[in-house]
Amino acid sequence: MARDKMIALAEAVAKVEDGMTVMIGGFMGCGNAHVLIDGLIEAGTKDLTLICNDGALPGYGVGKLVEQHRLRKLIASHVGLNPEVGRQMNAGELEVELVPQGTFAERIRSGGTGLGGVLTPTGIGTIVAEGKPVVEVDGKAFLLEKPLRADIALLSGYKVDPFGNIWYRGDTRTFQPVMAMAADTVIVEADQLIPLGAIPPEDVVTSGILVDHIVKGGDW
Amino acid sequence: MARDKMIALAEAVAKVEDGMTVMIGGFMGCGNAHVLIDGLIEAGTKDLTLICNDGALPGYGVGKLVEQHRLRKLIASHVGLNPEVGRQMNAGELEVELVPQGTFAERIRSGGTGLGGVLTPTGIGTIVAEGKPVVEVDGKAFLLEKPLRADIALLSGYKVDPFGNIWYRGDTRTFQPVMAMAADTVIVEADQLIPLGAIPPEDVVTSGILVDHIVKGGDW
Amino acid sequence: MSTMQMDKVQIRELIAGRVARELNDGDVVNLGIGLPTMIPSFLPDGVEVILEAENGIVGAGPATDTFSARYVVDAGGKQASAIPGGAFIDSATSFGLIRGGHIDATVLGALEVDAKGNLANWIIPGKMLPGMGGAMDLVVGAKRVIVAMEHTQKGRPKILEACTLPLTAVECVDLIVTEMGVIEVTPDGLVLKEINPAFTVDEVREATGAELTIAEPLPSML
């Protein structure tokens, strides 16, 4: 099991091709995969569809990808703290799909766990429901929201072992555990590389079987 | 937050009334709430609908509730290791509803998280699908399986603090985290009582906000 | 005293203070950004609530040295912490708690609320599109939805017979607390349950775009 999945940052970044759909975890920049994002900026990667809870802040986290016009589309629940998202949207430079945050999490979970979608009461009677099927269960109406998947997920882990087991610090966890299941390729940047088995099996949050590659994260 | 939720076993057991629907976590007896089960046996509680993955083994865990004819109905995924379940079922003494194990977990999760049900490919084309709606999503068929909820959930935790935060040891975790969300009242038996805050916030598996009462578990 | 004589800070403190009295000891509460975050400092003695931050904290607390902003932020993106006994959870679990009715109350602002308890608080077409964030899930899932807001917007009523802006959710609001009074949403419409004695009932009616039933007696909200 002690497979070493470490690769160089450039190698990891090269796996993200122009036009791909990318998931990045975190919330308002906290928990974003900052090192990998800087790598994408450096590499010039563009035309991405980004699935991330928010647009972070200008100059911070995924906000950098927005600022540098690397996104064709953003699927998020909140973009209010990064005015550049609104500007590009109004200028027709960026397509934005807004999803209620709970539905956002559950659509990704659904995409990663083989379910057909989410039956949620959230959004019923609002513009979020437009064009979506409504399924009635025992007299109550639920929106059918479809699964979300990506070509690649870029995660940020605090303690990561060589097999890719991840322990997230604080509330950087956010959408990362569900994203780890919903992408064809999963890359984690590790703030700390620790020996195999150093995370007690009860405390592993994302199992290494979901992780393809590890890059060095750390200070920034 | 340092609320002391400890109650005596007899008080906890009295909350389980005849005829109630009860969830018990664990797998083949491992992780069952053994102390609470013994309490129910002692108290004579009966006519229960039990939602538990399996019938455990004769004389072990929930198997005791079967043996002592305390169940009116069992909702489970597997009952093969406890022949008494089959005997009572054939004798018309016990109603058994069999649910695929993944669907079982997800129906409980759905019941606890306000979703309208589960859209699963599991069971399509089998007798499990009989009488259930099929929902097509992007040309693929999914069974709509309804949420499961209970009046009370009886959990077994290893480390439990006074607020009811739970850390499960080994693979006793099983269905317990989803059951903690899907019952009106949640009681946990604690193998170890630890001080508030002794579980790092990242390692709390079931938050104390879901737990109503704690009883002393421990050796058996 | 009319609204004009209260400054913004006084209005906000009045509202936050009154909402604080709606919360019970031990309640799990999710507070929206802005005014609602002022509520904890007004909690009566002996009332302690557990703050849930939808990005993944049960038992959210103020910034501390132990928890760096790199690893712990609240739902407003600001540095935060978990109090002893708190937990960090993933977003699917957090919204499972929210949608599943495990949050006793959520308090948030509004652009409009109407007589049926419909809420509009996330979008002004052509002007503002920050995204709904967690609001749609919160107002659908929390056991109790309390709107805390100023009664009017530049003199125009925000409490209406029917919302004109795109909705956040239908029939979700339980209580509206403003600087003028406390209004309950009932199956028979809006009921003014308490009033700020600085205003007359007629003044409240005038500032409200929906029919109000007046409770009798009508105690002071202060």
Place this chain on the structure above:
Amino acid sequence: MSTMQMDKVQIRELIAGRVARELNDGDVVNLGIGLPTMIPSFLPDGVEVILEAENGIVGAGPATDTFSARYVVDAGGKQASAIPGGAFIDSATSFGLIRGGHIDATVLGALEVDAKGNLANWIIPGKMLPGMGGAMDLVVGAKRVIVAMEHTQKGRPKILEACTLPLTAVECVDLIVTEMGVIEVTPDGLVLKEINPAFTVDEVREATGAELTIAEPLPSML
């Protein structure tokens, strides 16, 4: 040598040994109870697989003193462990992995398999009703479904044109490994890919209740 000349243990070892060669280094594998649990001991040198136990172990290992049976059992209810680097996960997550295609292969027994890859392995009406456990999810979700079983049951074929027993899942089986040969389920039906040289093709055909296409060449399964 015919089946009659091989004892049960030899048959099971033959099947388990052949299935072992289907697994790749690093594969995440879920093994059903019984015969499939023998597979790990037959893995070729340099091939290490990660065992998933659906009750919540990623990287399941044998019983050790460190992990007591009170706290760690495998999917058969027997004392087990997590190997270094393993993880204990809850059941919703475990079946999320299974249904979501994160398990490379599952190996399990069958009562019947048919030409379309339909599988019946959980119920004999009026006789046996253990429950499907995790089998229905496993065969729907795993990337590769391998049936490991004796070719016949008391001389009656278990591989049929169409299953007669209630199904576990439709069109889910990829490969069937028996003591007589290795059969692949293809869109055009069943293909005998390898044969146990102790049997002739005619003997295999006779023991099989469905049409078999014979691969050319037809290598030995040993």
